[in-house]
Amino acid sequence: MTPTLCFHCMNAIAHRGEVCPHCGYDNQVRHNGASMLGETVLNGQYLVGHILGRGGFGITYIGYDLILERRVAIKEYFPGQIVGRNADNVTLTAHGGSESAFEKGCQRALKEGRMAASLGQIPGVVQIYSTFMANNTVYIVMEYIEGSTLTDYVANQPARLTLPEVVE
Numbered sequence: 001m002t003p004t005l006c007f008h009c010m011n012a013i014a015h016r017g018e019v020c021p022h023c024g025y026d027n028q029v030r031h032n033g034a035s036m037l038g039e040t041v042l043n044g045q046y047l048v049g050h051i052l053g054r055g056g057f058g059i060t061y062i063g064y065d066l067i068l069e070r071r072v073a074i075k076e077y078f079p080g081q082i083v084g085r086n087a088d089n090v091t092l093t094a095h096g097g098s099e100s101a102f103e104k105g106c107q108r109a110l111k112e113g114r115m116a117a118s119l120g121q122i123p124g125v126v127q128i129y130s131t132f133m134a135n136n137t138v139y140i141v142m143e144y145i146e147g148s149t150l151t152d153y154v155a156n157q158p159a160r161l162t163l164p165e166v167v168e
Contacts, residue, residue, distance in 0.1 A: 005049070006023060006027055007025065007039060007049050009025065009050075010062050010063065013027065033051075036051055038089060042134055042135075046064070046072065046130075049061055049062040060073055061076070063144075065141070072144050073126075073145075074139055074141050075140040075142065076138075076139055077105060077137045077138040082098035083102055083137075091136050092135060113138065126142050127142060128140060129142060
């Protein structure tokens, strides 16, 4: 049986529509907005939750591994300038004339996932759990690390970081 999880932080909650006692998210809102995945299960194993970030490569979501019962990060290859979501709000289709570029990008994304997974457990390097194709795109499932981004950390410092701080 699938546990009831907060869409935003993937911690257990008592009821699907409640405000999460862990992160304060109102779970009556369980979607990410236009052109992003909503709450769905990928590959029969990974529950997709709230968006963590978006860039040129794609979109990263918090997720939950329903089999291993742990939070994960799910990176979806979604080069927004050349693809769009179909009416099912899940499957991607390349815009006319971009099919070849999108296919090459998918192959690069698969290669990235494989290379990152081959690194194994190196301190400071996120672990890759799975890479797969579904919905006409590539997904990379990785270790979820709670905390702020480097950009946020630097922005919140009172002064420029020193060399020893950068190295650390």
